[in-house]
Amino acid sequence: MLSESFENFVELLQVDNETDINTKFKSITKRLNTSYYSNTSEEDHGYIVGSLGRRTAIRGVSDLDMLFVMPKSKFKQYDEHKGNGQSALLQDVKAQIKIKYPHESIKVHGDGQVVVITFSNYEVEVCPAFENTDGSYKYPDTHDNGKWKRTDPMVxxxxxxxxxxxxxxxxxxxxxxxxxxxxxxxxxxxxxxxxxxxxxxxxxxxxxxxxxxxxxxxxxxxxxxxxxxxxxxxxxxxxxxxxxxxxxxxxxxxxxxxxxxxxxxxxxxxxxxxxxxxxxxxGSKFPVPETVQKAEFSSFAYRGSSERFIEEMFRVDIKYNLKIECEVKVDGFREGSLRKFLREGKTLLHKRELKFFIEENEVEDKGLRYEIYWKVRNRGPEAIKIKKLRGEIVKGTSQKVERTSFNGGHYVECYIVSNGICVAKDRINVPIFKTPFTMRIPT
Structure with a gap:
């Protein structure tokens, strides 16, 4: 029974948008072949690399990494370019790709080592490269006035x-x-x-x-x-x-x-x-046999219809750091941070105000557009008894205020969604201590 759950789980993890990915790859390869080799091949000189190339990507993957091999005759032009030749290469490749995708709804920009094409549900990163004599490749890095780096993805x-x-x-x-x-x-x-x-x-x-x-x-x-x-x-x-x-x-x-x-x-x-x-x-997608779900005292019988999971709402591909913290107050006075409470094993009592907030958001640091979602999940006998398990996922801001009011072990999660993909998430546990508790939205 357990072996079937593992087998069914990996079936659920398989990439489900390969056709669309391959279509984008062929279109970009054809455009660049037209520009640099005067042919319209959809396959020559282009390679799918990264996790998709290694066949280890999973459903929800939000990046297609591709390598495009430039004509050797072009290397001298960029290597001897006055100024940053690596940047000039990326700008030239970007201009050629813009011919294929001229509309503003599809963003095309250079990003240090690659040209990034942002579609509505994932990104394609095109790395222009020159083949070395040993079969590896040199690719541009625009940082520090420009330099060439080596990569060997085929091996x-x-x-x-x-x-x-x-x-x-x-x-x-x-x-x-x-x-x-x-x-x-x-x-x-x-x-x-x-x-x-x-x-x-x-x-x-x-x-x-x-x-x-x-x-x-x-x-x-x-x-x-x-x-x-x-x-x-x-x-x-x-x-x-x-x-x-x-x-x-x-x-x-x-x-x-x-x-x-x-x-x-x-x-x-x-x-x-x-x-x-x-x-x-x-994750919640790991299959649970029906006999376990229907068992009289199984926790799965108490999950309730209100609980949502982020993977049911968006593709999930965690690529950035996110850290949430929680400030604990009583009667308007600050008692300390929840994470410090947890580290020190202090008791967290009822009638406390909990202000959850984002402490670190790498998505914002990178200047990307994003939305914030929160989830509060109550657990334990009291939550089950009074049917206050909660678990909805709601759109919010950088802060969320809750109050302690009854016993149980619980958690709060925050999600950052960018371009329709959950790219960062964090959880802070509100576990059972001497006086366990749960949260309710203040009225």
Whole structure:
């Protein structure tokens, strides 16, 4: 039964808009071939790279990374350009793509190393590059007056393809489930880093190279244990295949992996909380058998029709940092921050005002347009008894005020939606202490 849930889950994770993606890719490739090679091929000189190229992307992916190989004869023009030749290259490629997409509704702009085309539901990042003699590529970086960098995505794709075949598709499935975990919890972790660390895990634990879905509970216990043991401050990892540097960017995944490991380490197929815990880790889409849903004391029987999940409303592809905080007040006086309360294990009493607010929003820092949504979820016997589980997702502002009023373990989540995609999220728990509580919107 559990193995079927894992198998059904990975089926749900498969990319569902490949036709549209391939159509966009072919259109852009044709336009650039027309401009730079005087032919109308939809495939020559263009390559789908990134997670889609490595076949490890999941449903909801919001980026198509593509490489377009420029004529070698053009390199001297940009390399010897007076000023920033790399910027000049991006501007030229941008101008050619604008011929295909002249309307203002489709934004085309240069962004440091790529030309970004923003459609209504995802972005295409076009990286113009020149092929090196060893089969790798040099691509433009406009920063610091311009320079050329090296990339070798075909070797990464080749190694991913090998591992997918070697593991009977399970390398792909494991990478996809790690992405689902990342999106569900809400933290940044680049796709190449995901694939690289899963590759390293399978190399260190070769017994899982022949794993089936029946092994997944034990596999993910060991995978999260492996991830939580990595160095949070390690600056980079060597990518699968190419050995290029994949930067760690703070190592948020290490602490998140420890929490995931603690959530599932003691689980067996007979555990009462098995599916609750797996959904806490991988998200609400993780399939729960009907026999479990209908069990008399199952938590799933008490979820109520009002609860919503962000993945039901928007595509979810977490790419940016978001941090929410909560200020605790009593009778107008500040008691402190909720996160500090949690760290110190202090009791949070009834009749407190809780002001949740956004403390860090990387989406705003990048100048992107966005909308804010909030979710308040009550849990526990009292919430069930008086039917105050809540769980709606509502559009809001950068602040949300609630009040403590009855016992239970609860949480508040915030979501940032940009271009129709949830690109950042954060949760702050309001757990059970000596005097547990829940929140109600003040009247």
């Amino acid at each position: 990464e794709i080749g190694e991913s393809e090998y591992m997918i075949d070697h593991t009977n598709e399970h390398f792909k499935y494991i990478c996809q489930m790690v992405r689902a975990w990342k999106n569900n919890i809400g933290f940044k972790m680049g796709g190449l880093l995901v694939d690289t660390l899963v590759h390293k895990f399978l190399t260190n634990y070769p017994q899982y190279q022949t794993a089936t879905f029946e092994d997944y509970l034990f596999l993910f216990k060991d995978l999260f244990c492996y991830l939580k043991g990595l160095k949070k401050d390690q600056k980079y990892w060597l990518a699968l295949g190419s050995k290029q540097h994949v930067y760690n960017k703070g190592g948020a995944f290490v602490a998140k992996a420890e929490k995931a490991y603690n959530n599932i380490k003691d689980l067996t197929e007979e555990s009462d909380e098995l599916y609750d815990k797996l959904q806490e880790v991988f």
